[in-house]
Amino acid sequence: MNTPIRRLSWLAAMLFALLLIASTWIQSFGAPGLNERPGNRRTLLASYNVERGQILLDGNPIARSVPNNSEVKYQRVYSQPQLYSHLTGYQSFIYGTGGGIESAMDATLSGRDDNLFYRRFTDQIMGRTPTGASVELTINAAVQKAADEALGNQRGAVVALDPTSGAILAMVSHPNYNPSQLASQADGVSTKAWKDLNADSTQPLQNRAISRLYPPGSAYKVVTAAAALDSGKWTKDSTLPGPAQLKLPLSTSTMANSNRQACGPDDKVTFLVALQNSCNTAFGWLGMQLGADTMRSTSEKFGFNQQLDVPMTSAASVFPAEIDQPGLALGGIGQGNVQSTPLQMAMVAAAVANKGEVMKPFMVEAVRAADLSELSRTKPEVLSRAMKESTATQLNEMMQAVVTNGTGTRAAIPGVQVAGKTGTAEHGKGQAPHAWFIGFAPANDPKVAVAVVVEDGGRAGTDAYGGAVAGPISKAVMEAALR
């Protein structure tokens, strides 16, 4: 019987070997993945026992951790919780981190990031209390405040970028919420807030600026125009057909201009005037002329169809993979299946402003240690070239005409040359259209690019026109940025 007993011992040894391998995997190679899993209470509790890094704006903390007299050593405090809710996000004892920098930069703020390894190591050797690193944002407090006030109680979003670097100067999403309530360690406060926020049909927890997809409407005509000018077949002075109605192929429906009239005498209109007055039929025709491949590749060069980490991950704006001729006509004017985040439309404006180059948008300017020494700084990066420089020059001029003589006069700023494009996006029968404005200023030396969307026409409701509702908001934001 000794042979089978020896074999049985080997079997037992192999069973134990399996256990050793599994334990090794879980506690070494697999551990980082498990530690970073959402809902890991241990990681969350550990993060409350080190002083979490601050979120800074021009050196002032908008989120910081203060010592607590309870079992949990620190309490997160937000200085202007509503104004910055979608930037900071929240750190909740029960629900973890979410909603903004708090979750996107969690590893850095809590000091767990691999890049902070050396620092952590020296902290231990030197006997310093380990702390998380602080995150300095690119947000400009004045611009953020102006955007927040101008949008007021209307639902929608505002994004302001520095077109030459991609730095995000302001990001506002309304309705917002109060992250201090979610961070509260008092009995029941955070659970009640969490329940209310999730039950709210207006979705205050969603950052509309990067997470919600809207039909961009006529604001998208900038992309169509870039594709057309880049093709070399047209210039800003070319003549385009601009009838009152454009018959769509493969269907019985037609496309009309918003005033039900032709865009110019003899149903013809110059390219510049077509953009200036937002002539639907001309851009619908252009969309079909350019074709699916050109329209899609131009859109993707602007950043469509890809997610961006700013560092919060944005939804990918959509130019459809499959699109037919009527779809292209609708797509040419930003309707149909074309959808965009407000951030993406701000990038469209910024690309024109930056002579055709799209900069990668970012919100973290620098990471700092507890003593405020700089650990790393974000370098601006080119995301792609959306159009030729000559195209950008022409488009700049055309967008100036929109604000000077066209649909966007409400965005004009005295003494500053503003370029822009309005949009009034239909999104379902019987519903008030979304009001859009994208633009940049000063046109000759752009310092700020802006996208504004106001859902369902905001206070104007069904009478809304993009220029009238969103234009003044853009004006307020640009003024704050240029001041």
Added chain:
Amino acid sequence: MTAVTSVAPKRGRNVELALLMLAIGIIVVAYINVELALHGSLPPDLLYLVGGVAGVALIFHLVLRWRASYADPLILPIAVLLNGMGLVMIHRLDIAAGRSITGGLAFKQLTWTVIGVVIALTVLITLRDHRVLRRYTYTAALGALILLLLPLVPGLGKSAYGSRIWISVGGFSFQPAEIAKILLAIFFAGYLVQTRDVLSLAGRKVLGITFPRMRDLGPILFAWLISIAILVFETDLGTSLLLFGLFVSMLYVATERVSWIAIGLTLTAAGAYVAYLLFGHVQRRVLCWLDPFSPEGVDQCGQITTGLMGMASGGLLGHGLGQGRPWLTPLPESDYIFPSFGEEIGLVGVFALLLLYVLLVERGMRTAIGLRDGFGKLLAAGLAFVIALQVFVVVGGVTRVIPLTGLTLPFLSYGGSSLLTNWTLIALLLRISDHARRPVPDVDPADISSDTPTEVVKVA
């Protein structure tokens, strides 16, 4: 010839004493570690505790010197160390849960430890020769059957954590299946030693493997049916797996025929598959095994995922005893005591614990090889393998090697029935190993009746 017999055979009792001191030292350091981490001071009851644990271990050691002086010197220190480490962890979890010393689980566990040791010593003192147990082959079978059925008796059995494997008498809860595993090992050993010839020789060859005759399949089918019955009526996957695994492995040792393993694995697979199809709780276990982080798994697999996260947070070296958060995992002192250790003493620590089990199992197997009688060989191999299997089922369950089933980790987990059984098991192993290591076999009527009479050759 004379040169060989004149060498004094090694008893190993002094080695055992030294290892016992080492084990007690480790336990005391671990206990001080917990107290310093959680209370910041040395425990006031330290001397009593050290004295108590050392006293119990020392008495055990002295009884071995008296009654089983050739017993394997590693088995007792390993059991003491595992039992002690379990006590330290349970005490640490008591503090975390705010339970007082006397009202805590550690105190109960300590009581059970003392009872377990007393029973083990009784076995060692009264049972002078393990071959006596062979006379009780069928009594053991009957006892095991009754114990296994007890939880189903109305008024006596009770359900907990989804399984009906407990009986409750006068406020005490007990898992009779734990004790059944020793009785079944005795029964299997006695039965197989009688029937091994017919089971191993008769049969028909198919594809190079000799398969048994249909009528010889009876016992294995019977064992399989009992396992299935436990699974169906008591919904206890772990015990079912353990008992069937024990039987198949002992059958293999007795017959040396691979076909039994093939039949056993096929039956297990078939039974498991049918159970998967029929029972929601089995489906849930499989889901939590394969994909606990899937959207549908997240709600149901909280225990397994928090256990994994606990082990992960421990990393290589652990947080240190008393400095992790093992209480975040449900059942941290019983089924999930392994992740609790993983969190606090790290990968290094759980390696040490697993290697202790490896050593224990290996000493048992060595005992089986060293023996001369078939019954003892089968019993020792069965008892050693059942430890290995139980550790595998528990630790494999929490580390996602196999689906989680829910058994106690021998000596470490909180649980009275488990401790009693495992101390008894250790006493049997010690008794058998004493016999195996004794240099000149006693000539003994029982030996003549065993199946290897040709080995008793006396020269001059």
